Amino acid sequence: MRLQRRGLLAWAGAAAAAATLSACGGKSSSSSTLSSACTPSPTPTWQDAKSHGSGRLNMLSALYQDQASQDSYANNMLTGFFAGTGYSLAATYTSLDKLPDKVITSLAAGKLADVLMPGQGWVPVLERQNALAEMPADITDGLNLDQRLMTGCYWGDKLFALPYALDLTVIGYRTDVLADAGISAPPRTLDELREMAKQLNAPDHGGFDVFGAGVVHLWAMLVGSYGGSLFTPKGGLAFNDGTGVKALDYIIGLVKDGTADPAKIPTGGAQPLFIQQKTAMSPMSSTLWPALRRSHLDDEGHLGFFPCPPIRRPRTPWCCRPARSWRSAASRSSRKWPSSSASTPCSPSRCCRR
DSSP states (O other): OOBOHHHHHHHHHHHOOSSSOOOOOOOOOEEEESSOOOOOBOOSSHHHHHHHOEEEEEEEESSOOSHHHHHHHIIIIIHHHHTTSEEEEEEEEOOGGGHHHHHHHHHHHTOOOSEEEOBTTHHHHHHHTTOBOOOOGGGGTTSOOOGGGGTTTEETTEEOEEEEEEOOEEEEEEHHHHHHTTOOSOOSSHHHHHHHHHHHOBTTBBSOOTTTTOHHHHHHHHHHHTTOOSBOTTSOBOGGGTHHHHHHHHHHHHHHTTSSOGGGOOOTTOOOTTTTTOBSEEEEEGGGHHHHHHTTOOSTTTEEEEOBOOSSTTSOOBOSSGGGEEEEEEBTTOTTHHHHHHHTTHHIIIIIOO
16 A cells, blocks of 8 residues: 555644654754753642742753753743743753663762653653653643543553653655665565665665664564564553564564675764665654755655555554553652653644644
């Protein structure tokens, strides 16, 4: 099933809650401040903090990694949310691959940010590090959140995060390269995807860049293709039913047969291989749109999409599901816990209530 570009853009627009999402890549951390700092004025509950509190909150985000997206987020989202309050926000931006070290280092120094914005799957990891504060059950009252968006926000029966943005992840491909190879239809199964990747391997480009969107994100897609899911509705592990191992074996198989080459993973902040036109296919998400536009690869003459195919037909392809969504969480070590908790509902109340 090929996805038409116009339909995909509309779909992505409904799924992506942020104003402008950044391109993927390992970029060093950066910081910015929304407004001047205030003297912290803690309040006993998050409701009081939302209405009467003040102070500067610190946020650690792995979502926005380029300056344009950071500026858009500050100007279009945060400015409106904090307008008329005594709060300001100092944001530090990092990448997903640097997030664990950033959190562990900050915990050791006792300087973890008040608000964390990790990707899905990080809540259990961060909670094991004693990094997150439990959120009050009534924090979602009035937000009309679809409970499917809450997957991954719980650990056990306790709520530790709220959904911020959903990210659409699909397989992107070079339409011109596939046309030259005589391929006119997308793969219907994972086996067909593997064979297509082998066929598209060439001296000047690879067939399938499994590392382009991050191997963890491809693995999460493959778990879905095998019929599994990452977590239960209450945050328990669900990929330990065998689907997680099968997904990992599939990636290892692509490396063993030469379809994927770890030695070609871009380093030093270089663009993904798809942007460099060194691969025919790659998993990609809505975060890659700015880079695709800058590289003039966002037209139908160069770019097409299809959902990650299932292990066998007639299972449903894995595409627009919150396998890669972003969470907003409050730090356990924050001295302004009610205030940091009060800042997290800004995301679902404005973005996910659709």
